[in-house]
Amino acid sequence: GEDVEQSLFLSVREGDSSVINCTYTDSSSTYLYWYKQEPGAGLQLLTYIFSNMDMKQDQRLTVLLNKKDKHLSLRIADTQTGDSAIYFCAEDTGGGNKLTFGTGTQLKVEL
Amino acid sequence: NAGVMQNPRHLVRRRGQEARLRCSPMKGHSHVYWYRQLPEEGLKFMVYLQKENIIDESGMPKERFSAEFPKEGPSILRIQQVVRGDSAAYFCASSPRQGPEQYFGPGTRLTVT
Numbered sequence: 001g002e003d004v005e006q007s008l009f010l011s012v013r014e015g016d017s018s019v020i021n022c023t024y025t026d027s028s029s030t031y032l033y034w035y036k037q038e039p040g041a042g043l044q045l046l047t048y049i050f051s052n053m054d055m056k057q058d059q060r061l062t063v064l065l066n067k068k069d070k071h072l073s074l075r076i077a078d079t080q081t082g083d084s085a086i087y088f089c090a091e092d093t094g095g096g097n098k099l100t101f102g103t104g105t106q107l108k109v110e111l
Numbered sequence: 112n113a114g115v116m117q118n119p120r121h122l123v124r125r126r127g128q129e130a131r132l133r134c135s136p137m138k139g140h141s142h143v144y145w146y147r148q149l150p151e152e153g154l155k156f157m158v159y160l161q162k163e164n165i166i167d168e169s170g171m172p173k174e175r176f177s178a179e180f181p182k183e184g185p186s187i188l189r190i191q192q193v194v195r196g197d198s199a200a201y202f203c204a205s206s207p208r209q210g211p212e213q214y215f216g217p218g219t220r221l222t223v224t
Binding site for chain 1: 144
């Protein structure tokens, strides 16, 4: 079945790197995504990776994909207080028409 | 280029009333998706529409819920005879083509009293 799992909480100090992990189940997913949600707001698309890639880097963000283990991670370098939010990973299912989301990881950045 | 617009942002309905949620996709986008987020949970897919067509409604509850995306105007998610369990944030997303990027609106937070 379709299930995307994430740990619920992560706390880091400002300036450190954050690594948010995700496991998914649908091996036929074409793209995998990371979204950011701030309190009371919608979801902001941060980045996505094509399933035949291992890594994608975009400024402070690095996405790693281990397709064999169905494991996706998001690394945020030099984490800032403005990065505090809930981060959702998602996979496309049903031919890319719908996204299946994880439960979200709440990132707290401490001074 | 304005983003995905949703209105109202907050909606309060009493049990048994109807709720109508509107979504205007980004300019040039002809694909609309609706998702529901229950408190403390991730988003769950409800329905995928193109202009005048429902493409995938596998996530829609069988009763009381309907969606449309007419040739002109916004997409509408309609919930008839609302119950307390319908209280949630409803998000709309749009894309210019079939995947990979879906851009989300700010959501409509429905509270059923």
